[in-house]
Each structure stands twice: as C-alpha cells, then as structure tokens.
Amino acid sequence: MSTATLLSPEILAKYQPVIGLEVHVQLLTESKAFCGCVNKYGGDPNSHVCPTCLGLPGALPVLNRKAVEFAVLAARAINCEIRETSVFSRKNYFYPDSPKGYQISQFDKPIAENGWLDVPDATGASKRIGITRLHMEEDAGKSIHDGFADSVSKTYIDLNRCGTPLVEIVSEPDLRTADEVFEYLTKLKEILLYTGVSDCNMEEGSLRCDANVSVMLKGAKEYGTKAEVKNVNSFRYIRSAVEYEIERQIGVIEDGGRVVQESRLWNNAEGRTYSMRSKEAAHDYRYFPEPDLPPLVVGAAWQAEILKSMPELPEARRARMIADYEISAQDAATFTASAAFADQFEAAAKKARSPRRVASLLTSEITMRLRLAGLELDESPVSLAGIVMAADLAESGELSSKMLKQLFDTSFAESKDFPEIYERDKPKQISDTGAIEAMIDEVIAANPKQVEQYRGGKKTVAAFFVGNVMRVSKGQANPAILNELVTKKLDALGAL
Template sequence: MPTLTALSPEILAKYQPVIGLEVHVQLLTESKAFCGCVNKYGGEPNTHTCPTCLGLPGALPVLNRKAVEFAVLAAKAIHCEIRETSIFARKNYFYPDNPKGYQISQFDKPIAEGGWLEVPTAEGGTKRIGVTRLHMEEDAGKSVHDGFMDSVNRTYIDLNRCGTPLVEIVSEPDLRTADEVFEYLTKLKEILLYTGVSDCNMEEGSLRCDANVSVMLKGAKEYGTKAEVKNVNSFRYIRSAVEYEIERQIGVIEDGGRVVQESRLWNQGEGRTYSMRSKEQAHDYRYFPEPDLPPLVVGAEWQAEILKDLPELPEARRARMEAEYGITPQDAMTFTATRAFADQFEAAAKKAKSPRRVAALLTSEITMRVRAAGIEMEASPVSMDGLVLAADLAESGELSSKMLKQLLDTAFANGEDFLAVYEREKPQQISDTGAIEAMIDEVIAANPKQVEQYKGGKKTVAAFFVGQVMKASKGQANPAVLNQLVAAKLDQA
C-alpha cells in the first residue's frame, strides 16, 4: 500500500468518501434510566449501583420519565418524528462491563426517526444531512486498563456508569468529507446544549461518536466496505481520524487490496488508525422485546407538554437577533454560542437605549480586556447591567470614548463592576459650548503657526487643535461639539 502522503490529488479525486455517524449522548437526568441510582460522573468505583443496574436476579427496571422527556426534546430539536408507541428490546452480548449480559435498548421501533441537520459547505451554501433514528438505551460500565506499573496487565471494572440513560443518534450516510463531519457534530452538540438534555462533555464520556467510513469510485452505484472508527474523544480528532481513514482505504484499493469491514481505533499520538477487531460477520445481538417493560406510549398530549420546554434553537435565534437588534451575523454567532450567554445579551439589549452599542462594546472593549486578563467572559467584572449603563452613557454623549475606556480599565484593574466605578468617579463630559469655545480660543492663540497652516489649505491640522483641547479638558470635552466648534473657529480665524 502506498503511504498516505504519496497519494496524489488525482488519485484522491477518483474516489467518493461515504460517511455515517453514530453519536451516543448521555442524558442529564438526576437518576439512571431504569433505577433510582444517582446519575453522576465519577465517585468511588461501584458505589452508584443497585441490584437493578447490576442485573441481579429479581430486580425489575422502571423507566425514568425525565429520560423520555429529554429524548423527545432532543429528537424534535433535530426535526425527527416521534413514534407514539415505541418498544424497548434486549440487546444480548457478553462483556465484563455489562453484568446483565444484555443492554436495554430500542431496535425495530425506536422513539424517533427521520430527522435532519443542515451543515455549511465549502462552497458557502448548506447541505442537509439526514438523521435515520434517535433511540433510547442504557450505558454500560467502564473498563479501566492498567499495565504500566509492572509487567502484569490488569483490567478493572467500574459499574457506576451502568444504566446511565442515553440516546443514540444515527445519521444517514450523507456526509462526504471530514469537514462535514466536524460541522455536523458541532451543530448537533450546540443544539443538544441549548435543549439542556446533556452537558455533552466528551472528556467525561457524555458524548461519544463512532464514524463509519467507506470509499467508492465516483459514479459507482454501490457503497464500498466500511470501517468503523472508534475511541475518538474530540471533534478535531474525529476530523483527523476520518481524513486518515479515507486516504488509508483509497491507498488499500489503489494497491490492489481489499478494505476489510472492521472496527478501528484512532491513535492521536501517531496520527493513524489501528485495527481493533474484525466485523466481517454482523454480530447477532438476538434482539427481542424487553419482557419487563411495557411499550412506551408518548401520545400527542404528553408530547405537547414536553415541547413547551423546547427553547428557540441557535439558528432561528441568530436570525431573529440580527433583525431585532440590528447586529451583524458574526456578532449574532458570538452571542448565541451558549444559551445562557444569549439570554444575558438579550436581557441587556432590551434594557439599553441602543442594542447595537451594547453589542459593539461587548465584542470590542469587553472582549479585548477579558482576553488580556486571561479569563473567560463569565468571569468579567463588568456585569451586563454595568455594560448597559456604559452603552447608554456613550450613546447619550455623556461619556466620551476616552472616558469610557478609562473607566473600563479601572473596572478590570480593580475587579469592580462598571456600576461601582462610575458611581464613585462620575466623570462629566463637557458639552457647554461656551466653556469649549473658551478652551479653543486659548489653543488657537497659543499656536499661530498651525492656524496659518490651516488657512493655507492644510485642513487636517484641525485634529491638532481637537487634541490640544481634549488634553486641556482632561478628555471631558464632548467630541462631537468640539469638532464642530474647532472647524468654525478656524474658519473665522
């Protein structure tokens, strides 16, 4: 097989990648899917367990109502149709972190099907990616492998995660590039965070993704053999893993080989995938209906009650904010990065005289100081109410740009809110024309050379006089009034 770097653009262009994603999302319920154990990451191993999630004889599952509501919210947010009656099944397999010997999941009748997400394309448009299904299931435990301290390899089992409620979101094989994969996952995570159904923390395993990757010659009618890429813990790494796998498979075919259906692991340190296990034969999970759970019925009335909690989603919110507040698409994207921040901005925008002024201060003066301080926006000492006051004072002309910057500098230097700084210092902008004219007269009298330059046609020298008056007024002269009066005085000189 040729090395990946040896594959020419001409060879790569002969093939069409085909990618589908399976995304597992842990739901943010207080208790587990089928028992009352706490649903919380971490803790001492095997302490968040009970006979039900351990699969002990005689223990019966009881479905978590909140998990159903979260599944419906997530499904509707990605445009799925809710199945009124869905069925839980037993997915049978043996693995040490699955003490029951089966996983409660959904198979032929999942809770939701037929959704979609739109992702941006390289050409500047959008592309719709189909969502085949969203189904509910429970998580397995966690295997911890330890063989670094001595020559003996050990595997420990932590069953705290057993029974954690999940939804699995399966895309259609509509993705064609690693960039589309990245955009799809980014969009999906943003939507899930907005709905509040999950914290989507990949480091803690709240969101996990497997990518099914295959390639085929362009124009071919059948998809190629797929490999499933697993064990990738960031979207950036998933993009790299998919890029590698596409080129690996093309290299195999170009070298006369055959792509093997298998699971592969991504090694970020080496920047490549490794074979994990063969999947030449489909695993027989022997699905059958879960005998201890009745059919799940989510009727129209319950759906309507659940969907009252469906928030305005990011894309729609951005469009509305642009129209309502007159802000730029880039600012709307920034302000809707999280639901909480969007709520805070909107609350401030509705109080302020000028929402655009609030947006401008937030993206320039506040963001600049937050970055310089090395803190997150949430840690800014200037509250949204302080930002509204600053924006209103600037909009009314009561504070010049220089005065505003000085007050913000003080706020960040002292860790104080703008409200407190302004109340203590209360600098007043000078707008009285008589007072400003008196200062202009003094500056003109002291600088005859510059006056002659102005009269000689060098109009830009007016900025010199504005600067001198600003200096004399300690930055408190109203800039608009000052500029107008300087021009009038010089024309008369």
C-alpha cells in the first residue's frame, strides 16, 4: 500500500488504535547530569566535554542535585508518586554517539510512577491518561549526517549533548486518536514550562517524543503489534505521523500482512513513515544497576523542601483567574497559555478599574494587531500601563470603542505607546446630553422617511439614526447616552 489515505471510513471504523508516548525532556540545569560540564545547547562540536562525558577509563559520575530537584518538581506536577529510594542502571547499547557503550538511566526502580493527565476527548469530555513512570537519565551525543560526496556518506559525531540531564515520561497506552496525542503533549509541555524545569524547545531537542502505535479489531482483548515512530520535531507533525501510522498498519492487516515491531522515522515532506530498524525490547539492553552510583534517596523532608518552589500550575491558575477577575474561561485559557502572558495580564488587571475590560482589550485589540504585525506580546508598542489607561478611559465612558480602535491603530502604526498617542491626539467624547440631543434633532429633521418607518413599527431603523449622529459628531458622541436618547426621542414622535 503506497499511501495510508486510500482506506475507506468503513475499514478504519473496524479498528481501534492504541497509542502510548515516551517524552524525553532535557532539564534546565547549569551543568550536566553526572559531571561539571556546562549544560548548554550549541557551541563548537565536542567543546562541552570531559573524561566523564567521553567515558574515559577511571572517570566516575557524580549526580547533579539540581537535576533531582527538577525531576521531583516535574513528577509531582503530573501527579506522579515519588519513590523515596530509586536506582540508576546501565542501559547497554552500541551506537557511535554513545562513547561509554551504555547510558546511565533508571529501569525497575524509577524516581516517580503512577501519574496522570486529563485531556479532552473527541466529544470534549475529560479523559484521564495514565502516566506509567518518570525516570531520570542522561542524553546521548548527536550524529550529524553530511549527505553524500563522491558516493561516500559521511557522518560526524558531536558529543556536546552527552550527559545532558533528562527525564523520560512514559504514558500508559491510553490514547486512542492522534488528536488526543496532540492534546496530551500540549498540556504536558504547558505544565513543564510553568514549573521551569525545561524550555521544551523542540527545535533544539529539549523536548522529543516517540509514539508507540498499534491497532486492533474493535472488541479484541489483546493489543496489536506496535511500531515506534521516532524523531518528530513538532506536535503538529506528531499528530500527522500518528494518523499515517494508524492507517498504514490497518492497511497492512487488511492486505493480509503482519505488522512488524520496529522503529520508524517520519518524513514530513512525503507525509509518511519509513522503517528505521527492528525495535529493541528491554532485555536487549541488558540493564543492570549502575555500580558507580549509590541508590538515590529523596526523603520526605527533601521532597517537601523541593515542592516549596512548585508554582501555581495552569489549570489551577485558570480557575482562580476566572473567579478573581470575572473573565471568561476562553480568556483565562488564552492568558494562561504561557506563565509570562498570565503574569502580564494579572499585573495589568490589578491596576485597572475593570479587569474584564483589560481582558477584552488584550484579546480583541492587542493580540489581533500583534498577530497581523508578526510580533510577540513583549514586542508590543502598547505597554501594560497603556492597556490599563485605555481600559480605564473606556470604562469611564471617556472613549468609545471606535476611538480606542483608532488610537490603537495609530500606536501600532507609529510604534508609540498608547499614553503618548492619547495625550497628543486626545479625542474628546461628547457626553453632554444637550449637545447630543441637538445632533439627534438635526438628523431626525433631515430624514422624515425613516421617522415614519420607525413610527410604523420598524424599530431597527433606530440604528440608522445612531449611525448618522455618530457621523455628525465625528465618532465622539457617547454611545450609551446616544442610544438611549435616540430611542427616547423616536418613541416620543411615535406617540404623537
């Protein structure tokens, strides 16, 4: 089968996909997991290395305390139980980017187990995805393929990444669709960013995900043979890769074939996976306890000390912000998408007369203009103080929504903050009822046909008069007062 998209909906409906994820997260420590080398992305190849990174004889590992603290924070943030005594093991394999010939990892006694995350399913209901374990390990180096020259492929090895501290988060096979995979990863990344344990930069390899995908006939009691999809560098591509792999496996079975347990690579340009190698089982790695590291003991007192730095996590923050600022759930979700955005909103909301008005301006006026200009929030020409000022002026009735839009347009066009533009251009809203009544009388006198329509029961024609008065006032008439007076005057004419 050349492409997975040839399968009919009827065939797809016969099968149940089963998906589990292994997420590798690099920790934001200053030094590596078992030595003092700088833990930093980039640098000249093989410049951030030492005898321990290179696996030279006699070099002994020393565990990074901060990596343990970050692992505990991450584990508790995803509802895992912390194992008081965990053990490091050697995972033996022979790849060019692993100079020791093994990886220091954890196997049967990981630092954390039995966690969960809730994600929305296809109906929008909450679905709990189990997390089997979170364990600590070190990263391997990086193979750099130089392509082909004179028909000879060249591969270079950069060991700067060797020894970078990782946690691996392994889910239960509870995911059933590619959309659930996307939601799970999005929520996991959001939580990890809030804790500050990782920058989760997929382009730099700080967060990497392997998806174990299998299919079985609906109603079957045993899972099918799984294939592992590796090295996908965005959540959107992971969703596409999982969708493809589900359909590929169904196609193999429908054609009378057998799914092989293997690792596969996603080719985004072609929109398909390719076989990489047969998938190893745990016994292939010949795990045994790391003889150069004692058991890791994270007692209750140390755990309590670590968890003092646990921040308010996204879900709890959303609920509090809805209650504190009376904003919508959608706005709360927008603001808590990143801790920085949430911090900025709260700083502004606490200074404004109406937090809801601040929320409205941020979501409707500021983020829209930022998106059109290709800017991030911290690049906005309108500062938080400017947003608060604009919200207060709108709340007091001194500025109409039309005036605000014009002022924001000017701020972005000239890259100047709102207070500066306001003080320079300062439109004045007309709230004097006598002045507004005079303009209404003028418009009514000029449009007898529309007056008759209103008197005949066509009440929607009031908007015609409101619009015309706004034009006469050059957009400066107070909208609330104007609407009230227009209706009052037209109703009085109808009673004549």
